[in-house]
Amino acid sequence: MRFKRPTIVILIFIIILFSSCNTKDVTEQNIVFGTVCKITGSSQIPFDQVWETLRNLESKINMNTANSEIDQVNAKAGLEKVEVSKTTYDIIQTALYYSKLTDGAFNPVLGSVIQLWKDGTDFCVLPAPEAIEEGLKHTDINKIELSELNGKYFIYLEDPDMRFDLGGIGKGVAADEVKTLLLDSGIDSALINLGGNIYGMGTKKDGSSWKIGIQDPNAERGEYLKVVEVNDESVVTSGSYERNFIKDGIKYHHILDPSTGMSANNGIISSTIINSDSTACDCLSTACYVMGIEKATKLIQSLDGFKAIFILESGKILEVQGKSNEEI
Numbered sequence: 001m002r003f004k005r006p007t008i009v010i011l012i013f014i015i016i017l018f019s020s021c022n023t024k025d026v027t028e029q030n031i032v033f034g035t036v037c038k039i040t041g042s043s044q045i046p047f048d049q050v051w052e053t054l055r056n057l058e059s060k061i062n063m064n065t066a067n068s069e070i071d072q073v074n075a076k077a078g079l080e081k082v083e084v085s086k087t088t089y090d091i092i093q094t095a096l097y098y099s100k101l102t103d104g105a106f107n108p109v110l111g112s113v114i115q116l117w118k119d120g121t122d123f124c125v126l127p128a129p130e131a132i133e134e135g136l137k138h139t140d141i142n143k144i145e146l147s148e149l150n151g152k153y154f155i156y157l158e159d160p161d162m163r164f165d166l167g168g169i170g171k172g173v174a175a176d177e178v179k180t181l182l183l184d185s186g187i188d189s190a191l192i193n194l195g196g197n198i199y200g201m202g203t204k205k206d207g208s209s210w211k212i213g214i215q216d217p218n219a220e221r222g223e224y225l226k227v228v229e230v231n232d233e234s235v236v237t238s239g240s241y242e243r244n245f246i247k248d249g250i251k252y253h254h255i256l257d258p259s260t261g262m263s264a265n266n267g268i269i270s271s272t273i274i275n276s277d278s279t280a281c282d283c284l285s286t287a288c289y290v291m292g293i294e295k296a297t298k299l300i301q302s303l304d305g306f307k308a309i310f311i312l313e314s315g316k317i318l319e320v321q322g323k324s325n326e327e328i
């Protein structure tokens with residue numbers, strides 16, 4: 001088949017137009033889990049399905065969503081077990097795994113203490129020491145009963161005053177779910193940013209890595225201490241610069257030390273974890289913040305394929321590599 005010259009010119013024009021449309025990334029954002037969720041990538045991303053997936057997860061595990069599965073489990077604490085989806089059941093199992101791995105620094109049933117620090121969803125109240133002492137009595141993960149019967153899944157909190165709070169794992173799980181949805185939809189490049197819980201899928205269109213800034217905890221938002229380059233990896237930071245308040249000259253923040261019920265204060269002021277598993281990063285970033293430099297460093301060094309960046313109170317930046325990273 002032979003084309004005439006004007007036809008060729010038109011064809012080239014159409015190809016250029018098509019490829020330039022195709023290379024332009026688009027971003028959509030929405031509020032889910034009470035936070036700004038942003039997805040950037042090709043226009044082929046099934047955005048409607050992304051939001052549906054996130055809202056669906058929210059209706060299962062967000063304790064602030066009335067009647068979510070976790071809200072029901074909390075409401076029925078000490079009364080009866082509640083049937084939940086396999087998704088919720090698996091998330092609680094994962095949360096328990098990380099709670100044990102971190103020697104309790106990550107605790108998914110810290111709700112009885114966390115709620116003392118809140119007015120609604122705002123973290124702004126300094127509780128009385130007696131209230132914290134009482135709250136801490138209801139945070140024993142051994143009082144969580146998981147059971148499976150005839151293909152159905154149940155969760156029961158044996159202690160009537162015990163409450164799940166999945167704020168330290170939810171966004172990581174959500175990022176992993178979006179990643180799976182996009183991969184199943186044939187998308188291999190996207191930036192998933194769920195309230196700072198980031199997953200860089202594949203590479204950018206030009207083949208370069210996703211560049212993620214690590215916030216300077218002592219500077220304005222958007223000022224970075226370091227930039228991390230990732231492909232198919234998640235970057236999750238827990239920092240005291242988020243959700244904090246100052247009372248009588250002391251800064252209090254939302255990452256609580258389960259051994260004291262107070263804002264964690266063990267030398268780390270920002271804890272970033274990098275790995276392909278966003279759920280793991282979310283749990284471990286919170287846990288490492290709580291554990292402090294020595295314990296957190298040992299933990300990350302013992303894990304395959306994990307990297308951590310800790311910013312210390314002194315301003316020092318400490319980079320730690322997991323086992324297999326060291327060998328690379």
Ligand code: ADP
Binds near residue numbers: 166
């Ligand atoms: P962010 O929500 O800012 O991403 P984190 O992932 O560190 O930060 O999660 C902090 C949230 O997790 C808190 O707002 C609270 O809901 C919950 N939380 C606080 N301390 C702990 C803890 N030690 N273990 C598990 N969850 C915690």
Ligand code: MG
Binds near residue numbers: 283284285286
């Ligand atoms: Mg976390």
